[in-house]
Amino acid sequence: MTTTTERPSDDPRVKLDRDLGLFEPVPPYPPRTEREAEFYTLGDGQMFINMGPQHPSTHGVLRVVLKLDGEKVVDLDPVLGYLHRGVEKLCENADYHQAICYTDPLEYVSSLFTEWSPVIAFEKLMDVKVPRRAEYIRVLSSELNRIASHALFLGWMALDLGGLTPILWSFIERDEIVDMLAALTGQRMLFNYFRIGGVNGDLNHEFMSRLGDWMSRAAEHIEAGNGLLNENEIFVRRMRGLGTIDQKTALRMVMTGPNLRATGVPFDVRRAHPYSVFPELDFDIPTRQEGDCLARYLLRMDEIKQSLRIIDQCLHQMPDGPIMAKLPRLLRPRPGRAYAAVEGPRGQLSTYAVSDGTDQPFRMRIHDPSFIHLQSVGLMMPGHLVADTMAIMASLDPIMGGVDK
Amino acid sequence: MDRRFKERLEARFGEQLTGPIRQRNDETEMRIGPGDVVPVMTALHDEPELRFEFLSDLAGVDTGVVMQVVYHLWSDTTSDWLRVIADGLLRDDPRAPSVTFLWKGAEWMEREAYDMFGITFEGNRDLRRIYMPPDYQSFPLRKDFYLADDASRSPGGGVRPMERTHTPSNAPTTALVRRGSV
Numbered sequence: 001m002t003t004t005t006e007r008p009s010d011d012p013r014v015k016l017d018r019d020l021g022l023f024e025p026v027p028p029y030p031p032r033t034e035r036e037a038e039f040y041t042l043g044d045g046q047m048f049i050n051m052g053p054q055h056p057s058t059h060g061v062l063r064v065v066l067k068l069d070g071e072k073v074v075d076l077d078p079v080l081g082y083l084h085r086g087v088e089k090l091c092e093n094a095d096y097h098q099a100i101c102y103t104d105p106l107e108y109v110s111s112l113f114t115e116w117s118p119v120i121a122f123e124k125l126m127d128v129k130v131p132r133r134a135e136y137i138r139v140l141s142s143e144l145n146r147i148a149s150h151a152l153f154l155g156w157m158a159l160d161l162g163g164l165t166p167i168l169w170s171f172i173e174r175d176e177i178v179d180m181l182a183a184l185t186g187q188r189m190l191f192n193y194f195r196i197g198g199v200n201g202d203l204n205h206e207f208m209s210r211l212g213d214w215m216s217r218a219a220e221h222i223e224a225g226n227g228l229l230n231e232n233e234i235f236v237r238r239m240r241g242l243g244t245i246d247q248k249t250a251l252r253m254v255m256t257g258p259n260l261r262a263t264g265v266p267f268d269v270r271r272a273h274p275y276s277v278f279p280e281l282d283f284d285i286p287t288r289q290e291g292d293c294l295a296r297y298l299l300r301m302d303e304i305k306q307s308l309r310i311i312d313q314c315l316h317q318m319p320d321g322p323i324m325a326k327l328p329r330l331l332r333p334r335p336g337r338a339y340a341a342v343e344g345p346r347g348q349l350s351t352y353a354v355s356d357g358t359d360q361p362f363r364m365r366i367h368d369p370s371f372i373h374l375q376s377v378g379l380m381m382p383g384h385l386v387a388d389t390m391a392i393m394a395s396l397d398p399i400m401g402g403v404d405k
Numbered sequence: 406m407d408r409r410f411k412e413r414l415e416a417r418f419g420e421q422l423t424g425p426i427r428q429r430n431d432e433t434e435m436r437i438g439p440g441d442v443v444p445v446m447t448a449l450h451d452e453p454e455l456r457f458e459f460l461s462d463l464a465g466v467d468t469g470v471v472m473q474v475v476y477h478l479w480s481d482t483t484s485d486w487l488r489v490i491a492d493g494l495l496r497d498d499p500r501a502p503s504v505t506f507l508w509k510g511a512e513w514m515e516r517e518a519y520d521m522f523g524i525t526f527e528g529n530r531d532l533r534r535i536y537m538p539p540d541y542q543s544f545p546l547r548k549d550f551y552l553a554d555d556a557s558r559s560p561g562g563g564v565r566p567m568e569r570t571h572t573p574s575n576a577p578t579t580a581l582v583r584r585g586s587v
Binding site: 027029032033034035036080081084086088089092124249251252253254255256267272273336337338339341348350352354363365367371372374375376404405 | 429430431432434458459460461462464466467475477479481484486488507508509510511512513514517521530531532533535536537538539540545546550
């Protein structure tokens with residue numbers, strides 16, 4: 001029976017008049033699909049636990065409904081959309097230059113990559129030839145950003161496992177890189193640095209002196225930071241054999257990037273479908289065979305070394321010349337379609353742009369690797385303990401800004 | 406641009422193509438009808454001289470006249486991206502077969518296309534909304550969806566039941582307020 005007496009809205013007893021159910025994991029409507037019906041039916045001795053949306057180890061705002069049998073995870077259902085901003089729709093209502101800055105906050109720890117793929121797609125639509133110096137600056141700055149992103153991954157993953165020290169160490173590296181990029185681009189996180197036809201500003205003295213200073217001790221620092229975890233037996237034994245995924249399944253789940261390479265597939269967009277000046281640069285694609293959390297972690301640490309190699313070569317081969325192609329201020333590409341992919345720190349980031357001849361993209365599709373990797377958590381998790389949820393999710397390194405778009 | 410790849414595709418899929426194969430920059434584009442998605446994608450994935458093992462992207466597109474599902478594929482047998490456009494889906498009831506039998510990972514991408522365009526993928530066993538709330542009724546990326554928020558038309562009045570828990574029982578719902586003011 002409900003009370004009918006009028007009460008002021010600040011009366012605390014008002015809350016008691018209705019069912020609370022704020023943290024009810026089961027949705028308040030009948031199941032819509034076969035899979036949902038199967039998931040939200042409890043077996044014998046099973047229970048639901050709601051993880052998130054404000055859980056620190058979800059790297060953003062993600063809700064995961066876990067189906068447990070004792071302390072073992074039987075199945076899980078990620079619930080997305082808490083960070084959905086409709087970036088694709090916003091981009092369709094902005095002109096080509098504005099669209100680039102909407103893509104910045106997608107993967108907010110590696111913004112240069114999320115800018116890069118639409119920029120290449122738009123350049124293909126307009127048949128722009130980018131000056132070589134601009135291409136080298138793009139590679140240089142984005143590889144720095146890759147190191148910053150991987151450093152943050154290392155710290156976050158250790159933090160999710162309960163280790164506090166590595167994040168303090170990795171933030172030292174990240175802060176130096178981010179300050180460097182701030183000197184180059186003017187921003188610490190959302191750079192908005194790449195332009196259609198080039199980059200926003202040339203290399204400056206402050207950036208170069210910071211970079212030279214950092215490069216002289218980067219390898220040593222990163223090695224020391226890795227030693228914290230690589231030689232930590234608790235960490236290694238916890239991560240080994242956890243969240244294993246084999247090569248065939250990884251391909252079926254359309255995984256890319258470090259998570260795919262950790263299963264032994266040497267697929268890297270920089271080599272598989274080269275863009276920018278990567279054909280001229282010498283670097284290896286590290287792979288590992290195990291496909292577990294430890295392999296994914298170690299692979300990213302190997303990638304940092306390759307990124308340092310690329311930065312070194314960029315600095316030695318940096319040509320002189322302009323940093324922007326000559327373009328009109330208002331861009332109206334002729335009708336057409338273009339697709340461009342770049343290798344981000346988490347995998348292949350791609351953009352499909354359709355032009356209808358106006359100054360706004362008719363359709364702009366953004367494909368984000370975090371979105372893809374998050375759905376394979378459901379395959380890796382069953383059989384593991386609740387506490388391993390965080391470890392497995394952290395090892396895939398999803399960024400919710402990219403997942404939810 | 407891989408000219409020989411174009412010839413190979415024309416020879417293999419001649420009768421299934423609904424338009425000319427176009428090439429530009431490093432992309433090859435073929436158009437097929439939605440009914441041919443399953444045989445064409447299976448052939449592209451399985452045949453040893455094609456070997457398109459990577460589904461790079463799956464996107465819905467609303468052209469304003471028809472709907473499309475656009476697949477981007479990668480293979481080591483060609484230097485091009487392959488774009489397969491399943492063209493001519495009816496805007497009133499867009500339907501396309503699912504490719505989750507080849508790539509399980511396409512499931513969420515198809516859910517996203519369903520959420521944003523209302524394209525029904527037959528064979529996807531988890532086709533529900535992924536970003537928008539479950540009681541939401543519009544398809545935001547369609548061309549007839551204007552940016553002014555139409556969330557107030559959904560049964561929840563744009564507010565999910567979870568968020569309404571603490572409002573007093575006699576307070577007007579958001580839906581009433583919005584309908585009254587518009």
